[in-house]
Amino acid sequence: MKILGLSAHYHDAAAALLIDGMPVAAVQEERLSRRKNDAAFPIGAIEYCLDHAGIEPKDLDAVVFYEKPMLKFDRVLTMALRTFPRSYHAFPQAIKNMLGEKAWVRGVITSQLGLPGRKVLFTEHHQSHAAATFLTAPTERAAILTADGVGEWATLTVGRGERGPAGTRIAIDREIRFPHSLGMLYSTFTAYLGFPVNEGEYKVMGLAAYGEPSMTDAVWRLIRRTTDGAFRLDLDYFEFHSSARRSYSDKFVALFGPPRNRYEPIDFASAEGRRFADIAASVQRVLEDVLVDLARDLHQRTGLKDLCLGGGVALNGVANARILRESGFARVFVPPAPGDAGCALGAALWADRLHFGQPDRAVPDHPFWGPEPDGAALARIGTEDGLPCDMPDDAELIEDTARDLAAGRIVGWMEGRCEFGPRALGHRSLLAAPHDAATRDRLNRDIKYREEFRPFAPVVLEDEADRYFELPPGGARLARFMSGVFPVRPEWRERLAAVTHVDGTARVQTITRDFASRLYDLVAAYGRISGVPVLLNTSLNLAGEPIVCSAEEGYSTFRRSGIDVLVAGNTRLRKRGQDTQPTVDIEEVA
Secondary structure, three states: OEEEEEEOOOOOOEEEEEEOOEEEEEEEHHHHHOOOOOOOOOHHHHHHHHHHHOOOHHHOOEEEEOOOHHHHHHHHHHHHHHOOOOOOOHHHHHHHHHHHHHOOHHHHHHHHHOOOHHHEEEOOHHHHHHHHHHOOOOOOEEEEEEEOOOOOOEEEEEEEEEEEOOEEEEEEEEEEEOOOOHHHHHHHHHHHOOOOOOOOHHHHHHHHOOOOOOOHHHHHOOEEEOOOOOEEEOHHHEOOOOOOOOOEOHHHHHHHOOOOOOOOOOOOOOHHHHHHHHHHHHHHHHHHHHHHHHHHHHHHHHOOOEEEEEOHHHHOHHHHHHHHHHOOOOEEEOOOOOOHHHHHHHHHHHHHHHHOOOOOOOOOOOOEOOOOOOHHHHHHHHHHOOOOEEOOOHHHHHHHHHHHHHOOOOEEEEOOOOEOOOOOOOOEEEEEOOOOHHHHHHHHHHHHOOOOOOOOEEEEEHHHHHHHEOOOOOHHHHHHHOOEEEEEOHHHHOOOHHHOOOOOEEEEEEEOOOOOHHHHHHHHHHHHHHOOOEEEEEEOOOOOOOOOOOHHHHHHHHHOOOOOEEEEOOEEEEOOOOOOOOOOOHHHHO
């Protein structure tokens, strides 16, 4: 059975293809269109998936869209009527948006792919999130918690799942409905702090570490716990449900003060800079407290040892780590693509296991479902531009690259199929030595072109992780897809300065050889040189651009930034005039 899952028309459009219950391809449209967070109908991603499998649209048994458009239209129309006349100005645009492609998805799919309408199916948005996290996790029984801004009506769901030879079952027990939303609460503060919604939430989390949660009482005035353990937003502080102009109200501004001008840099030496950091720390603390309470209640009610987290809120690694430490669950699973892009895979899995009743199959425990780079193309382009290019064997490449990293060079690392999800986990990565804060500053200033307060993540051999980081039981698993933030051990913080955030934490990625063998070998080789098997790992892209996908895009990024070495497969390019002697002080870091 061949099932294509799709997400589109909000943000992070994607396609994922299942054949006989197993993923064979999945990619976000932005990786192919080069438009960050591309929400368009993912025709490029669809073509990639079908081409990779060598099939035509007519060969598909079903195409599954990740949410129910008419149920979403019901929510948009209902909220416009409920909030009238405040929604007067936003209503025409909202209706125009919905009555464009968004409401007629079945027709769009049938016309684009030439399929009969009976082959087009729909799941609910949070069903897709639940399937994406539970049916890809290595567990047969787990509690499930999904949270995001909003799907159709649901903004948060809890339930449980079971899978095995007897079949698959996902039961969603409870849900919280729009406009009461943890995702919208956090996004409102994201907008207030001058960052783009659906992209700047990472910045709020990074900014929070510079502040004190001194304004949690004020945040708790916006969100109130209910007697049944859920929560409600005080809508007097918000406008996201009634206006397209902004998401917070005048009452919100009266409580927290003037919003940040997005064009003004944050100066932590100023009172305003500290105020913004304190606000970020306060909403982060409240978000964590609510999630931990919900997860703890779910653990007590289900008695299960595993929790599967999904939805965009599951990208908050600080909250995820607290859930693992404090909720009672022994293991917490977050998929590599917990947001809407991952819903393409979730929708396909839901249809396969639950709609068609196909037998359960364990999904490979990695995110590498996208296109591969063409090393020969990179060699051709680089040679035409007169750059030093060679193609060493694996052993030489690994050892040379480890020496380059020890010499303080920044390496663009492209290997195999690109990651499905927002994080570079070793196939489209920028790698650097983790020891010197100057490396972090150089990456922010000369390559990533982003705010200096944003941290970088470390990748560490899983067997060595406890030496450098304070991982709780189950922490290594949560760190497999870089989904948890954990303390760096105090004695290593100075010597891992490039990957240690201001509060002494790091968003750790643990790696095993079966996950990404060449990156594992590279980290190990670097460890033999430096005494520390840890590297800085961040995504291979520039500010405002999607993570690179092809070798050509990697080359463009290499030429437009301060990257020193670019590797795609076994093809290696260097910039001219490089000394290959290590600069890492081995005695200092060992």
